[in-house]
Amino acid sequence: MKKEPVPTKKINVLIDNTTEEKIKTAAKNIFHQKGYAATRTRDIAEEAGINLALLNYYFRSKEKLFDIIMFESMQQFIQSMTGVFNNEKTTLEKKIETFVSNYIDLLIEEPDLPLFVLSELRTNPNELVSKMNMKAYLMNSYFMKQFQQHITSGKIATIHPLHFMMNIISLIVFPFVGSPVLKNMGGWKQDDFNDIMLQRKILIPKWIKAMMKIEAKG
């Protein structure tokens, strides 16, 4: 007779050996690739190499499992900012460079992350987004303080901080979201695409700086 599964908190092994972790890893892969609705619990079980019933044994339901994956994915999606934006020892310029670089590295590792998060956010209520409390984080960051200083000292144009964030994130993330089209148009294989994205680690900070200045003149 089964009861509640025991809270599996053994020693952390490098390789996901526990059944629970195998399921989570498989779920992440398939959810990221196909989204919630198109994912079958049987697909997850097969990818994880486990019996279908174990999914419900460990996670109660497809939806509960999804909620966990979704939460962790959103954290990963956001976490790129943490640690960069509150460093009081780096300049604004340096923060932008680091942010762009870290983010592109992350997306080369997890190319399906943005489209997954954004697609699922479309249906779900924005409860999760509120929970993440991104607004407070960004607005209270040291980054934002520096940004405001640059504006008041006239170093950069007067512009809504969210326009600024929108622009940086757009330039970083959108190519990954549109990669099927881009690869087709450029005749690029995965490695070519990644090379182009790596180029953008250098280019995007330059572009951003240029964008922020011109406003002041025009």
Add this chain to the structure above:
Amino acid sequence: MKKEPVPTKKINVLIDNTTEEKIKTAAKNIFHQKGYAATRTRDIAEEAGINLALLNYYFRSKEKLFDIIMFESMQQFIQSMTGVFNNEKTTLEKKIETFVSNYIDLLIEEPDLPLFVLSELRTNPNELVSKMNMKAYLMNSYFMKQFQQHITSGKIATIHPLHFMMNIISLIVFPFVGSPVLKNMGGWKQDDFNDIMLQRKILIPKWIKAMMKIEAKG
């Protein structure tokens, strides 16, 4: 006994009065909002106000109906370029301004279009993308000719045309894709959001021009 439905090509009425059109309109709305997998044929029937069986009567299957919607959506997604990019009487700068303006107008009308197309493209093979032949269209356009001239004459930096297109489209489209997050962070209602997007009709062309120049110096 039913046979093949007759090809419904009556006089085009302003209001979608025919059953076929009612189904297509409903299907577009729901597919755009929820994607293929999360859409139930019963949802479409209900939204269209018709009997469920009529969907299969007119379109054979959910998939065939989806293919039609998907094709038309991609055309709409791409069509924004047509007509702008091959106008031989406008400058490069003017083309950019018009393109940005038209595109933002389209996305305010059809805010779900990009995420829908890009999500579905992720799963499907890129057969559709190839069929659209976007590469040939862009590369053979008068726009691209002007772009190359600007590079050779030193007016703008040497840069891969796809980087350039990526940047414009990223700045236009990504805010719509990430609108749930943006609205939350900015505390914006739909109308506020649209106002911000309308601001970008002016801002994006300025930013793009600035980006293209700085490269030359650096």
Add this chain to the structure above:
DNA sequence: TTCATATTTAAACAAATGATTAAATTATTT
């Protein structure tokens, strides 16, 4: 009108799918 054809409807079907059950196996404790 009358007849044929097109359209619409309610009901039902079959496959897919998330979830559960009860038994079998493995691991842990006493």
Add this chain to the structure above:
DNA sequence: AAATAATTTAATCATTTGTTTAAATATGAA
């Protein structure tokens, strides 16, 4: 080792969902 608890398995269930069927209704032609 024996007993208890945890994990795994194969089979099954119940619901959802895309699709079909056969009858009913509406439309148009003769």
